[in-house]
Structures are given as structure tokens and as C-alpha cells.
Amino acid sequence: MLSVSAVHAAPHPDRLFPADPGARAVAQRLHRAVRNERIVSPHGHVDARLLADDEPFSDPAGLLITPDHYVTRLLHANRIPLDRLGVGRGELSEPQARAVWRSVCANWEVFRGTPVRYWFDVELAEIFGITERPSAHNADALYDRIADRLRQPDYRPRRLYERFGIDVLATTDDPCDDLSAHARLAADPAWTGRVVPTFRPDRYLEPASPGWDRSVDRLAAVSDVDTGDYDGYIEALEKRRGYFTAHGATATDHSHEDVNTHPLGAAEARRIYRAARAGSVTAAEAVAFRRHMLFEMARMSTEDGLVMMLHPAVRRNHHGPTAATFGPDTGHDLPLRVEFTDGLRPLLENFGTHPNLNLVLFTLDETTYSRDIAPLAGFYPTVFAGAPWWFLDAPDAIHRFHGAVTETAGYRKLAGFVDDTRAFCSIPARHDMARRLDAAALAHLVAEHRLGEDEAVVIAGELVREQPRRVFKL
Amino acid sequence: MLSVSAVHAAPHPDRLFPADPGARAVAQRLHRAVRNERIVSPHGHVDARLLADDEPFSDPAGLLITPDHYVTRLLHANRIPLDRLGVGRGELSEPQARAVWRSVCANWEVFRGTPVRYWFDVELAEIFGITERPSAHNADALYDRIADRLRQPDYRPRRLYERFGIDVLATTDDPCDDLSAHARLAADPAWTGRVVPTFRPDRYLEPASPGWDRSVDRLAAVSDVDTGDYDGYIEALEKRRGYFTAHGATATDHSHEDVNTHPLGAAEARRIYRAARAGSVTAAEAVAFRRHMLFEMARMSTEDGLVMMLHPAVRRNHHGPTAATFGPDTGHDLPLRVEFTDGLRPLLENFGTHPNLNLVLFTLDETTYSRDIAPLAGFYPTVFAGAPWWFLDAPDAIHRFHGAVTETAGYRKLAGFVDDTRAFCSIPARHDMARRLDAAALAHLVAEHRLGEDEAVVIAGELVREQPRRVFKL
Amino acid sequence: MLSVSAVHAAPHPDRLFPADPGARAVAQRLHRAVRNERIVSPHGHVDARLLADDEPFSDPAGLLITPDHYVTRLLHANRIPLDRLGVGRGELSEPQARAVWRSVCANWEVFRGTPVRYWFDVELAEIFGITERPSAHNADALYDRIADRLRQPDYRPRRLYERFGIDVLATTDDPCDDLSAHARLAADPAWTGRVVPTFRPDRYLEPASPGWDRSVDRLAAVSDVDTGDYDGYIEALEKRRGYFTAHGATATDHSHEDVNTHPLGAAEARRIYRAARAGSVTAAEAVAFRRHMLFEMARMSTEDGLVMMLHPAVRRNHHGPTAATFGPDTGHDLPLRVEFTDGLRPLLENFGTHPNLNLVLFTLDETTYSRDIAPLAGFYPTVFAGAPWWFLDAPDAIHRFHGAVTETAGYRKLAGFVDDTRAFCSIPARHDMARRLDAAALAHLVAEHRLGEDEAVVIAGELVREQPRRVFKL
The missing domain is CATH 3.20.20.140 (Metal-dependent hydrolases)
Known part of the structure; x- marks a missing residue:
């Protein structure tokens, strides 16, 4: 039997649709009509320099964890101190970034039922091709896979902007x-x-x-x-x-x-x-x-x-x-x-x-x-x-x-x-x-x-x- | 293919019942037990003179639009000015009433998902026998059909009171x-x-x-x-x-x-x-x-x-x-x-x-x-x-x-x-x-x-x- | 045809689970995994003397009605005065307790749709083996059955504590x-x-x-x-x-x-x-x-x-x-x-x-x-x-x-x-x-x-x- 943390976590194509089969079928059709529409984002906090500079992202933690208070607050609420999450420490060294990443993966269960978990699952799957559920066991492997992607030209901010x-x-x-x-x-x-x-x-x-x-x-x-x-x-x-x-x-x-x-x-x-x-x-x-x-x-x-x-x-x-x-x-x-x-x-x-x-x-x-x-x-x-x-x-x-x-x-x-x-x-x-x-x-x-x-x-x-x-x- | 505005809008017999088939069947039975009960209306704003005088209603707009702030506020919220809706102008001439009616029909989409739309659909169908969705195209025809009814004795206030x-x-x-x-x-x-x-x-x-x-x-x-x-x-x-x-x-x-x-x-x-x-x-x-x-x-x-x-x-x-x-x-x-x-x-x-x-x-x-x-x-x-x-x-x-x-x-x-x-x-x-x-x-x-x-x-x-x-x- | 008050009221095994069959099946499995877990009750108002003394409970009303303001407030809200419910009168005589019990059963309908009714049904069925719906007609019989149980050693507080x-x-x-x-x-x-x-x-x-x-x-x-x-x-x-x-x-x-x-x-x-x-x-x-x-x-x-x-x-x-x-x-x-x-x-x-x-x-x-x-x-x-x-x-x-x-x-x-x-x-x-x-x-x-x-x-x-x-x- 698989342990909880190892199971497949690929986002389900019917996620968030109603459970009732009739209503679900309608939702599928409605979503199909809009899912490929281009994104209009009239309010957010991405830094314009990110796209102006178009530098590669530094590492998985700096991209996905430290700047996102949605992620860090929930870990903090579960007694993982903010300094272990790299908050407010500026650019992290590779070992530091990896340690932050490990803390997140090892405490993956604190996100259950929250939108943070939902977005993360979808990001991992759709941007990085990762469909395993993060855990202490696979933290390093996931880190390496994401870090590897971030070195590729397709993962620079402008290419992602287009792809998104x-x-x-x-x-x-x-x-x-x-x-x-x-x-x-x-x-x-x-x-x-x-x-x-x-x-x-x-x-x-x-x-x-x-x-x-x-x-x-x-x-x-x-x-x-x-x-x-x-x-x-x-x-x-x-x-x-x-x-x-x-x-x-x-x-x-x-x-x-x-x-x-x-x-x-x-x-x-x-x-x-x-x-x-x-x-x-x-x-x-x-x-x-x-x-x-x-x-x-x-x-x-x-x-x-x-x-x-x-x-x-x-x-x-x-x-x-x-x-x-x-x-x-x-x-x-x-x-x-x-x-x-x-x-x-x-x-x-x-x-x-x-x-x-x-x-x-x-x-x-x-x-x-x-x-x-x-x-x-x-x-x-x-x-x-x-x-x-x-x-x-x-x-x-x-x-x-x-x-x-x-x-x-x-x-x-x-x-x-x-x-x-x-x-x-x-x-x-x-x-x-x-x-x-x-x-x-x-x-x-x-x-x-x-x-x-x-x-x-x-x-x-x-x-x-x-x-x-x-x-x-x- | 039919355009949106032309489709049939007759109220569905199962409207407002739960989507789940089991629960819906219960709701059908419960509603059947009360649907013909007489109406007790302990609070409202109908004028008693309406029934005392029992005069025919003047026109569709005066009956259904101008006195109803549920209808006019939503149109106003969508940049149709109140004066185009006949608000506060007293009795309207036939061309004025018709123009008001047209404004409503031409902006029918602002009511989607609101109870105003729901009530209107049911009123049109069950009182006036109209099951087309109002639009700029059929506004005049609908106006004529309702106006015609309002001239009939069965549409005087007391007859409607009984029928209701x-x-x-x-x-x-x-x-x-x-x-x-x-x-x-x-x-x-x-x-x-x-x-x-x-x-x-x-x-x-x-x-x-x-x-x-x-x-x-x-x-x-x-x-x-x-x-x-x-x-x-x-x-x-x-x-x-x-x-x-x-x-x-x-x-x-x-x-x-x-x-x-x-x-x-x-x-x-x-x-x-x-x-x-x-x-x-x-x-x-x-x-x-x-x-x-x-x-x-x-x-x-x-x-x-x-x-x-x-x-x-x-x-x-x-x-x-x-x-x-x-x-x-x-x-x-x-x-x-x-x-x-x-x-x-x-x-x-x-x-x-x-x-x-x-x-x-x-x-x-x-x-x-x-x-x-x-x-x-x-x-x-x-x-x-x-x-x-x-x-x-x-x-x-x-x-x-x-x-x-x-x-x-x-x-x-x-x-x-x-x-x-x-x-x-x-x-x-x-x-x-x-x-x-x-x-x-x-x-x-x-x-x-x-x-x-x-x-x-x-x-x-x-x-x-x-x-x-x-x-x-x- | 059965009258309302006589029908069977045994709690349904799927009670409170979603109506949708797919979701219900999940809920059944989840509940099965925890239903026999022991109870941790970190906050309540049971008197420790109840268990220290381990005396038999006096009577059905004193056990289930008079001390529970959830029950008495709803009856009071429906014009059954608190003195008819034995509130604030200390130990009740047998006729008094029986009269209180009758008042509750005769007004059973005031609890419809409330959790009081839910808990009561489950208590009657699972603790006292009673699956009829209380009413004026069966009030005395139910009283006798519960009173009879309360005289048995299995219904003393400590035995119930264990059984619970x-x-x-x-x-x-x-x-x-x-x-x-x-x-x-x-x-x-x-x-x-x-x-x-x-x-x-x-x-x-x-x-x-x-x-x-x-x-x-x-x-x-x-x-x-x-x-x-x-x-x-x-x-x-x-x-x-x-x-x-x-x-x-x-x-x-x-x-x-x-x-x-x-x-x-x-x-x-x-x-x-x-x-x-x-x-x-x-x-x-x-x-x-x-x-x-x-x-x-x-x-x-x-x-x-x-x-x-x-x-x-x-x-x-x-x-x-x-x-x-x-x-x-x-x-x-x-x-x-x-x-x-x-x-x-x-x-x-x-x-x-x-x-x-x-x-x-x-x-x-x-x-x-x-x-x-x-x-x-x-x-x-x-x-x-x-x-x-x-x-x-x-x-x-x-x-x-x-x-x-x-x-x-x-x-x-x-x-x-x-x-x-x-x-x-x-x-x-x-x-x-x-x-x-x-x-x-x-x-x-x-x-x-x-x-x-x-x-x-x-x-x-x-x-x-x-x-x-x-x-x-x-």
C-alpha cells in the first residue's frame, strides 16, 4: 500500500466542479469555453523589473516560497519559524534555499484544504511537470528538478509570461x-x-x-x-x-x-x-x-x-x-x-x-x-x-x-x-x-x-x- | 443555431429544486403539497385603491417597470438613466411607455442571475402567456401582446387578485x-x-x-x-x-x-x-x-x-x-x-x-x-x-x-x-x-x-x- | 396510513452525509475510519460529582430535560412556560417529572430541524433503545421505559461513561x-x-x-x-x-x-x-x-x-x-x-x-x-x-x-x-x-x-x- 505522501498528485481535470454529475457536465462545458482565454491581471504585486530584466529565477525557494506570505504564514502558524523559511534574508545560498525547500516539503500537510496547496499542485504539475506530492523524502529530488528547469531558457520570466x-x-x-x-x-x-x-x-x-x-x-x-x-x-x-x-x-x-x-x-x-x-x-x-x-x-x-x-x-x-x-x-x-x-x-x-x-x-x-x-x-x-x-x-x-x-x-x-x-x-x-x-x-x-x-x-x-x-x- | 435572445424562456417545472435527483424528487413532492395553497401576504406596498377602483392597468411599463425599484435600480446600475425608465414622471404616454419597455427588453442581460429576472420570467409566462426571452428585437411585439391583455376584463386588478x-x-x-x-x-x-x-x-x-x-x-x-x-x-x-x-x-x-x-x-x-x-x-x-x-x-x-x-x-x-x-x-x-x-x-x-x-x-x-x-x-x-x-x-x-x-x-x-x-x-x-x-x-x-x-x-x-x-x- | 407522530424515528446510518451518491460513499468511508475512536471532551459542564458519586439518575426529566437549556429554551419560545418544564425547581417528584416529560413529548414538533431533535433521537435510540417518535400518545410509555432503564446498574453514570x-x-x-x-x-x-x-x-x-x-x-x-x-x-x-x-x-x-x-x-x-x-x-x-x-x-x-x-x-x-x-x-x-x-x-x-x-x-x-x-x-x-x-x-x-x-x-x-x-x-x-x-x-x-x-x-x-x-x- 502506498503511503500518503507518495501518491500521485496530478490535478484532476474536473477539480473544483460540482460533485453532482449533471451540474458537473455543465461546468465542464462552461470551463471549456473559457479555459484558453488570455489572462487579464488588473491587480497584483509582481515587480516589473522581473520582466524588464528577464534574468533566470535564482532557485526554487526564492521563486516559490520566500516571497509568498501565503505559504510562509501557514508554516509559521504550525511552528516552523520564519527564519527557517528564508523570510527577510535576501538572496539565499544554494544550501539555504534547499533547506527552506525541505522545510516546506516536510510539512506539506499543513496546506491540506487550502488554496495554497491547490495552486502549488497545479504549478508543480503544469509548469514543472511534477505530479508527486512533496514530502521530506522527495524534497531534494524535486528541488533538483525545478532548479534544473530554472536554468533553461524556457523558464525565464518573459518566456513564462508568454506561456501563461x-x-x-x-x-x-x-x-x-x-x-x-x-x-x-x-x-x-x-x-x-x-x-x-x-x-x-x-x-x-x-x-x-x-x-x-x-x-x-x-x-x-x-x-x-x-x-x-x-x-x-x-x-x-x-x-x-x-x-x-x-x-x-x-x-x-x-x-x-x-x-x-x-x-x-x-x-x-x-x-x-x-x-x-x-x-x-x-x-x-x-x-x-x-x-x-x-x-x-x-x-x-x-x-x-x-x-x-x-x-x-x-x-x-x-x-x-x-x-x-x-x-x-x-x-x-x-x-x-x-x-x-x-x-x-x-x-x-x-x-x-x-x-x-x-x-x-x-x-x-x-x-x-x-x-x-x-x-x-x-x-x-x-x-x-x-x-x-x-x-x-x-x-x-x-x-x-x-x-x-x-x-x-x-x-x-x-x-x-x-x-x-x-x-x-x-x-x-x-x-x-x-x-x-x-x-x-x-x-x-x-x-x-x-x-x-x-x-x-x-x-x-x-x-x-x-x-x-x-x-x-x- | 439560435441566438441567445431568441430561445424559449418558459419557467422550468423543476426550477429552484436541488440538482441531486434524490433530493429533487423530495422537493417536487413537498412543493406539490403546497403549490396551490392560497396566498397570505402580511406585508407589502400595493395600494388599496388599485383594488377599490379596479381600473384597467394603463400599460406594460406602468404596470411592470416604473413603480418597481428592483427593476429600475439594476438598469440604472448599468448606465441606463432613470429618466429613460420613466421613473418619477407620473403617467406615461403610449410612446413613452413603449420606449421604457424597449429599454428594459434591450438590456435584459443585466438581470441574469437575479430574482428580478426570475419573477419577470414567471410573470410573463404565467400571467401573459409569453415564453420568449425579451430583447430589443421582440420588445414591441411583447409590448403589444401585454397591452392587449391589459385591455381585457380578465386583467383588471380584482380578476387578477382572484386568479392569483x-x-x-x-x-x-x-x-x-x-x-x-x-x-x-x-x-x-x-x-x-x-x-x-x-x-x-x-x-x-x-x-x-x-x-x-x-x-x-x-x-x-x-x-x-x-x-x-x-x-x-x-x-x-x-x-x-x-x-x-x-x-x-x-x-x-x-x-x-x-x-x-x-x-x-x-x-x-x-x-x-x-x-x-x-x-x-x-x-x-x-x-x-x-x-x-x-x-x-x-x-x-x-x-x-x-x-x-x-x-x-x-x-x-x-x-x-x-x-x-x-x-x-x-x-x-x-x-x-x-x-x-x-x-x-x-x-x-x-x-x-x-x-x-x-x-x-x-x-x-x-x-x-x-x-x-x-x-x-x-x-x-x-x-x-x-x-x-x-x-x-x-x-x-x-x-x-x-x-x-x-x-x-x-x-x-x-x-x-x-x-x-x-x-x-x-x-x-x-x-x-x-x-x-x-x-x-x-x-x-x-x-x-x-x-x-x-x-x-x-x-x-x-x-x-x-x-x-x-x-x-x- | 400512519400518523406523523407514530412513525419510526431510528437514526439513519447515513444521516448527515451528503445527498450526492459519490460524495456520500466517501463520507461513509471517512466516518467508518473514526466512528469508534474514543471521545476526548476538552470542554463541558458535566458535574464531576456525577461520576464520583455514581448514583442512579433520578428520572427521565431530570436526566434529559430540566438541566438542558437547549431543550427548555425552545419549548419556552413556543409558549410552554419554564415552570411547566421543571426549570429551577430542584428535584422533581415522580408526577412532576412525568408531567414535564409529557410537555416535551406533546410538543415534539418544535424541535424539527434543530440539533436538539437530532441528539435526542440518537440518545433515545442508542442509549435507551427507543425508536418511536415521542408524542402526547406515547409519552407515558416512553417515560416508563426510560425510568426502568435508569434503575438498572448499566445506566449508572460510570457504566455509561465507559459505554460512551x-x-x-x-x-x-x-x-x-x-x-x-x-x-x-x-x-x-x-x-x-x-x-x-x-x-x-x-x-x-x-x-x-x-x-x-x-x-x-x-x-x-x-x-x-x-x-x-x-x-x-x-x-x-x-x-x-x-x-x-x-x-x-x-x-x-x-x-x-x-x-x-x-x-x-x-x-x-x-x-x-x-x-x-x-x-x-x-x-x-x-x-x-x-x-x-x-x-x-x-x-x-x-x-x-x-x-x-x-x-x-x-x-x-x-x-x-x-x-x-x-x-x-x-x-x-x-x-x-x-x-x-x-x-x-x-x-x-x-x-x-x-x-x-x-x-x-x-x-x-x-x-x-x-x-x-x-x-x-x-x-x-x-x-x-x-x-x-x-x-x-x-x-x-x-x-x-x-x-x-x-x-x-x-x-x-x-x-x-x-x-x-x-x-x-x-x-x-x-x-x-x-x-x-x-x-x-x-x-x-x-x-x-x-x-x-x-x-x-x-x-x-x-x-x-x-x-x-x-x-x-x-
Whole structure:
């Protein structure tokens, strides 16, 4: 008898489809209609330099483990310390990388039932041709096989980008970033893909956050606009948005503790800005200013057309000691409760029907799906429901999203899937998972005679083709 | 090959039943046992004059589109402006009505996966004999067929009331309404139906709301009780409740921002009332007074036996510009977070076991199903779980309600379905949807051997026959 | 034709398994692999004296009805008064007990669809060999059959403990309890089971709660430490924890209105303690002190290794008149909204990766499953997701828990099932229900090719064997 760890782990062709044979057959047909569609990735955290430089990936651990807090947090949760996983240690030596890889394989069971496991299985099989289940026993052999592949030209970032079928990939960037990697790609005749930046100004909008003053100084330097007063600050932000637009950006991205958008009068905004620059802003003023600035971002969007993504209410770096030792993005950014309806009201009363604005709402608080997001998206032409993501980009969670949002908002108000990933190789697995789950959800409706199969095919196609392009203006 | 829009759209006889063949067979049997039961509609927004006057319906758009914010909000959300849908424009000319109808048919795809689509399909098929899917191509032909029917005597309101199998229909009425339409119906020997008013005093209980002072003046006028002081105000309200009861009312209906029910001492209540009448009430006092008055409403219910419906936490007219142009009830009343357990405690400590009181709790915040409503209904004999409604009266949402409430409260503590509709023709489709979903939910329990099928049949029957009549005292 | 009440009610061997035949077959196999595993019960409310004394149970009502607020609250909710159910009346005479039993059987339908009904059916069938459905007609006959069994030696508590296959049973105890029943059992050579106490200090940590001062006096008396000042109070608590540990305790149990754990400086803690002892503590100080003490409990756990169970946010004795007449635990302790992420942050920043600490989070607010608990358990090695319980220990609720927690935290971060019951005879039925639902949830994953069946068997076993023993240190 085979032991658990040695069995074949090739992804099943019917994975994620409903168990009921009738519904499964519908899901198979729906998936078949979209599985080869090219990937639109309107939000993620891949570094544009990866594709601009097109250097070979260093090693299996550096590619698949250390940068992916989805993987490391679950191991940490099971008492494998982050330093044994190479987190925050920069480039690893070959023995270090191999040791990290071994730790992951030897604890493979902690991923059971999670999407991390699902993506990993699919990546191993479809990118690296590996269909054994990782374990302490085969860790070294798997490491060698992957490392061997990574030395081949077909495994360089650009070749993988092509092989993955990516049509457009959005990165997430600091407003002061010079976007030189994006520019290099755009200028490179050998490059046929499309990588667009996203304007992510959070730190510039929070006067109470550490380093704000320096950030605003830097904003002045890169925009060549004096940010000594509020009007200059606004102009500098507008100028950087223009710079991003000129480099292909179609969207901005915002994550603050809430989505309140109460605007301030111009005098009050100027006064608080002055106080903030003078280092004498109060906590309440800083919050009021940030809420005002979110309103201002919407105002700018009505002028320059950049789509706004909102994904509020995350407690960043929850475990101080880990942040101090290993840095940010190490798996303990944790969700908070949130509300959208009253918070967004000032923004929506002013811009909620504006023809230039698209607003995509993401959440980690599922209570907002049916109570806030779907009702808002079901009335305001500017509001779209962002895909379930981060802690919620797993099969059951995605089905809950479908069930909670589509009955009120309809399928046309979904923004389509975003992978939101730092793990380049997981992009096709994540998009295919989303397509399979869309197919499963739609098959459920078809099987219960709530939707015609002809219509379900149309919806499945729109969700991966037209809708992300239309909503994110790609 | 047929294009999407031309295919047959007749509702499937097994619609909304589980896909699993075994469970589906149970659901079929359960539904068969209740599908012809007469309709009890304890809460809705049909105008009693519709049946008192019994005039022919004007046209398809005026009947099916313009008054139904479920329909118009989804089109608005997809960038079809409300003025193109005839909202807030009063009676439409024939060309206007036809243009509205065309806009709906041409955008039929925005309703895919929503209950609006489901109800519409069933209405078209079962009331008007139309089984093609609406589209830009057949819009005019469908308009003509429906308009033709509406000119026939069988399509007058009273004939439809009979054909729909309605046993009793509750309307929602202002406390100062003279209920003359109800009285005309009651006095009409040709009328064999039953239409009862519901006492909806929200605006009279909110001293800070616009027009409160005038409302209270009007209350004095219609009740012939001086509302110059608090005691007169209370007496006037009691007298109007008596008037409603005399006209057949069995219930009151309340929707405020929260359900807090903290009572005030008599002196404090009098003081705040005086201040409110003098125009000097503070926001906090107004809130305290309204909470006190909700408590008072329960006190009155223990005396006159009127059932209390509570459906709190809605932000009315979220988009000011739309409200200003098109009026209220135009699709942007949006849900807020709510809690019942602490809020209702004063009311329940005083009246929670009173033999005369029935309290039906509705919510748009699903988090309260298992946390607040089911535990309250699972202890207090006066508390019942109201049906999922408004944004939550769709198949997946109704299944979530069943799953979250019945395990804790049992089926006997459900108040039964309410359609809550302004769309007269959607009443049978909505009730049949509820019966199908009850059957599906119960079939699921039977198929998993959690309930005997003999018991499931009893429950399905009680939910449409005994329970709404018992809970709403109809 | 048989009437509803007379039909056979023997629990079906496939109860709670999925309806889909393929998934059901997987669930059958998974359940078969664990159904005979011995029961680990790390949290409950059975009295240790029951087993120490090993007296025969008095009668069917005293055994199955009066102490179980799950049963009595649902009858009360359906207008059967608590005094007709023998609640709060101490030992019942035979006619009284029989009358109580009749009330329950005559209202059997109120339990349809609830877990109470499920457990009762299984208990009647598997412990008492009764497979008829209770009703007014057979109430006396059933009473006689059960009463007859209770007089037999095989139905004494210890024999049932053995027959139930219980490996270890944790009780819940006051810190001042002398644990004499636990000591008697430990000293009894005829006793081969294991009953361990749990340290439940709530009332000692809430300076504003009634009787706190007397409780702290009593703490001094039993610990022989002067609790006149804060340092003595801390020492006395530590000493009692040691006493519990010496009597086999492995855990503490905490239920306050929130889980905030903000620590105070030593001087401030001493000052508030002095004020509390002097009777001059403010409400805000009392809350601050309790939050500090929850932090202190964690600090002590890192030293003595006791596992912490947290189950916050319950409004105790919601209906004052019932509490006054019938006492506490009479079915109206009701859930409140709660949050863990910010509340636990001080505790977790200090002790969240400590090797000695295990923290098990329970909730009655399902919104915290995917938003708070799973993300916390998915990062912190000390945090585990406690089983869904109380209002949430029913099939649909348990499936929601699985769906909301395991994708983010993985199966290894579940603490396993707790029965949390006062109803001794329901223990095997509750654990078997949990095992069936685990099997059903895992079968669902296997059927959708999200998990290998070989892995599902391992998980099902770990959830009942290794995980509760490891997490609760049993």
C-alpha cells in the first residue's frame, strides 16, 4: 500500500466542479469555453523589473516560497519559524534555499484544504511537470528538478509570461517610482507583452503615518512641484497621476483603515496640511485629512479617468516583533471590520453617476458582500464588486461571494478576477481556479433552472474577457 | 443555431429544486403539497385603491417597470438613466411607455442571475402567456401582446387578485390615512377578497425628521385629539391604532436606524416632546425619544394586540441628487449594520413574554440571522424571524436564511413569507419562489436524514398556511 | 396510513452525509475510519460529582430535560412556560417529572430541524433503545421505559461513561472549588476514566460584577494568600491555578464581554485594585482591569502551560424576570457582536509565538470566522480555531465553520470538537454528529478533487485523536 505522501498528485481535470454529475457536465462545458482565454491581471504585486530584466529565477525557494506570505504564514502558524523559511534574508545560498525547500516539503500537510496547496499542485504539475506530492523524502529530488528547469531558457520570466497566456499585467507602484522598468519594457521591441503600473498613494495620504513628511518632500522632488503648501501637494499628486497615465496606468489603488470620504473645505484642508507639515497634526486631523484625500482621489479620477480600487480595513504588521525582524508583508496583515455604505456616501453623492469614474470595491470582511457592496453596485453605475481575494480567494469563499453578490448586483457588476499575487508562477493556477469556480457557480444556476446554459456561457466569457477590460479600462 | 435572445424562456417545472435527483424528487413532492395553497401576504406596498377602483392597468411599463425599484435600480446600475425608465414622471404616454419597455427588453442581460429576472420570467409566462426571452428585437411585439391583455376584463386588478389566489393582502399606510379605499372594499358586496391596512408610524416617531411638526399637527386633526403635549400625542397615536384596527389592521410596521428601545421616564418624554414641538430638540434627544416611542409602540401592542414588524437600519435616499430629481423609493435605500440583542432588551424585559405581543424581526444585515434573531426567537415566545426580504429575497440568500435561523429557532418560529412588493403582478411568482425554496431546503434535510419526509410535508404546509396567519393574526 | 407522530424515528446510518451518491460513499468511508475512536471532551459542564458519586439518575426529566437549556429554551419560545418544564425547581417528584416529560413529548414538533431533535433521537435510540417518535400518545410509555432503564446498574453514570467510550472529560470549575470530586475519582481504584477540572475565573476578574469583593475574599481563604492588595490577588490566582494543575487541569476558560487584552502598568493595576476593594471603582476602570487581567492570564499560561479558551461576547441573563425566577443558564444568554484581531493584539504581540501558550478561540458571532479567527490562527502558532458551539453546533452551522476557517487556517489549526454540554447522555450523539459532519465536509473536498481521499482519512483521524489532545494538552 502506498503511503500518503507518495501518491500521485496530478490535478484532476474536473477539480473544483460540482460533485453532482449533471451540474458537473455543465461546468465542464462552461470551463471549456473559457479555459484558453488570455489572462487579464488588473491587480497584483509582481515587480516589473522581473520582466524588464528577464534574468533566470535564482532557485526554487526564492521563486516559490520566500516571497509568498501565503505559504510562509501557514508554516509559521504550525511552528516552523520564519527564519527557517528564508523570510527577510535576501538572496539565499544554494544550501539555504534547499533547506527552506525541505522545510516546506516536510510539512506539506499543513496546506491540506487550502488554496495554497491547490495552486502549488497545479504549478508543480503544469509548469514543472511534477505530479508527486512533496514530502521530506522527495524534497531534494524535486528541488533538483525545478532548479534544473530554472536554468533553461524556457523558464525565464518573459518566456513564462508568454506561456501563461498573459495579455496584460498590472503592477502596484509608489507614486514616486520612476517606472523605469515599465518604460524599458515599452521601449523594448523584443517585448510583446503589456505591463502597466498602478498608482498606489496610501502613504502620501496619511499625515500621521511614519515618514509622511519625507514622502511628501520626495513627491516634490520627483514632480518638480513645491509641496510646501496644500495646493502644491495636490498639484504634485495630479502630476504624478499624469506620469503614471503616460506610462500606461489605468488605475489607482487605495487601502486605508476605513473608506470614509468626508471632504473638508479648502481652508480646513490647507490648515491641516500646514499643521501636518509642521509636525503638529492631531490623530483626528490626520484621519480627517486622509478621508478628504480619498474624496480628492475620486475627484481626480473623474478628471483623468483612472479607475479607483478600494480595499480598506487591514491591520498591517499585527505582530510587531515579526515586523521588526522580518519586515512587512510577512503574513500578519490581518482583516478588520469595515462598512462602505455611509463611508462612501460623500464620494458617491458627488461622483457616483459620473461617466469617467469606475470604483472597484474589495473587502476582507464578508459581511459587506450582501449588505454594502452588492446594494451599492446594484444602484450606482460607477461601483463594481471586486473579486474575493487575499484571505478569501479560495473555493468555498469564492462561492460565498457569488452567492452573496450576484443576486443583488447581477453578473455585469462584477469586476472579474484579480490574482493580487507576488508569486509570478501562481498566476495561471489562480486564474484557472477562478474560471473553474465561475463555471461551477454558473453550473449550479443552470442545474437549478435559474439561468439558461446559453446565457451561462456568455457570462463565463464576459467575466474573463470583456468585464475586466471594461471595468479596469484595459 | 439560435441566438441567445431568441430561445424559449418558459419557467422550468423543476426550477429552484436541488440538482441531486434524490433530493429533487423530495422537493417536487413537498412543493406539490403546497403549490396551490392560497396566498397570505402580511406585508407589502400595493395600494388599496388599485383594488377599490379596479381600473384597467394603463400599460406594460406602468404596470411592470416604473413603480418597481428592483427593476429600475439594476438598469440604472448599468448606465441606463432613470429618466429613460420613466421613473418619477407620473403617467406615461403610449410612446413613452413603449420606449421604457424597449429599454428594459434591450438590456435584459443585466438581470441574469437575479430574482428580478426570475419573477419577470414567471410573470410573463404565467400571467401573459409569453415564453420568449425579451430583447430589443421582440420588445414591441411583447409590448403589444401585454397591452392587449391589459385591455381585457380578465386583467383588471380584482380578476387578477382572484386568479392569483390571494386570501389576504396587507397594505402599508400612514397613520393619518383615512383608509377610505379599505372601507370601500369592505363595503362592496361584489368584493370577496380581503385587504387590510398596516399602521406605519415612522415619521411620527422621529422628532428630528423633516416635517415632523406638521405630521403631528395632522395627527391631531385626524384623531381629534390635541397633540400640543406628549399625553395628547400618545392618545392620538392610540386612537389612530384603534381606527386602523377597526378597519381590519392586525399589525404595525417600523423602520428606524436602529431598534434600540430604551424607555424614558414620563417627565423626560414630556420634556423632549415639548422641546421638539418648540423646534429646539437636539439630535440626541430626538434619537432618545424615538427609541422610547418604539418601546411605547410595544406597550400599546400589548394592549391592542397589533403585531409589530421591525425592519431597521436602512439609509434612505443614499444618493441625494437622485432623490431630489426622481423622489423616494428609487432604488438607493441601502442597508446598514444593525444589532437586535441589546437594542431590544428593554422592550423584551418588559413585554417579551406577554401573551398579546408578536414581534417579527426583519433584517438586511445577514450577520444578525444566527447571532441575534435566531437566538432571540429561540427563547422569547413573542419573537419571530421574519422572512429574508428586499435585497435578500433571492434563492441563495433565502437558503442562507434557512441555514442560519432554523437550526437555532426551529421552523415554528418563522413568520412565513412576505412579498413586500409594489409590483402587484409579481405576488404569485414571489410566493411560488418562496414555496419552492422552502421545499428545496426541507428536501435537503430529508435527503440527509435530518428530518422525516412526513414531517417536512407538515412544515411546508404550516409555513404557508398556519404560521403567517397565526403570527400576523390574520 | 400512519400518523406523523407514530412513525419510526431510528437514526439513519447515513444521516448527515451528503445527498450526492459519490460524495456520500466517501463520507461513509471517512466516518467508518473514526466512528469508534474514543471521545476526548476538552470542554463541558458535566458535574464531576456525577461520576464520583455514581448514583442512579433520578428520572427521565431530570436526566434529559430540566438541566438542558437547549431543550427548555425552545419549548419556552413556543409558549410552554419554564415552570411547566421543571426549570429551577430542584428535584422533581415522580408526577412532576412525568408531567414535564409529557410537555416535551406533546410538543415534539418544535424541535424539527434543530440539533436538539437530532441528539435526542440518537440518545433515545442508542442509549435507551427507543425508536418511536415521542408524542402526547406515547409519552407515558416512553417515560416508563426510560425510568426502568435508569434503575438498572448499566445506566449508572460510570457504566455509561465507559459505554460512551469517553477517554477524558473536562469539567468547568470555580477557582475556589476544592475539586474534591475530582480528587475522589483520582483516588478511586475502581475508576478507570479521566475527569479533569478547568479553571474558570471570570467572576474574579470583573471588579464591577456583583459579589466580586466577596469572591476575592474567598480566594484569599482557599489560597491562604492575603488578597488585600493586587500583588496578593495575583499570587492567590497563581496558586489556585497550581492547585488546578495538580488536580489534572490543562486549561483555563474565559468569557467576558470582549477579548481586549490591553495591559496596565503595575502601578495603575494596583491603584484600580485598591479602588475596587474599597468599592469605589468606576465602570471604565473595571473594564480596563478585566482586560489587563486577561493579559495576565496569558502571562501565567506561558509560565504554567495552561491552555486558554476564550469565548467572549455573551449577554448573560438577557431576560431579567426569568433570571430572577428561574436562575441563570435558563436559555437566554444571548450572543453579541465581537472582534478578536485588535482586541488580542497586546496579548499576541507579547505571547503570540510563545512555546508554552495555546489559545483556543470560540465565537458565537460567525462574522469572525473568516475575518478574525482563521487569519489569526493562520499566522500565530499559539492560536487555534475552537469548534463551532452553543448556538452554532448544528449541521449547517458546522459546515459554515468548515467553509470559513479551513481554507485560510488549514485543518491543522482546528482544535477539534468540544461538546460543551450539561447533558451527559448527549455526549456520544454530539461527538458522532461532529465526526459525521467532518466526514461530510471532507467528502465534499474529495468529491471536488480538492483533497485526496487518503489525506481526508488522515485529517478525519487527526481531528478526533491527535488534535484535541495536542491543542488541549490532554
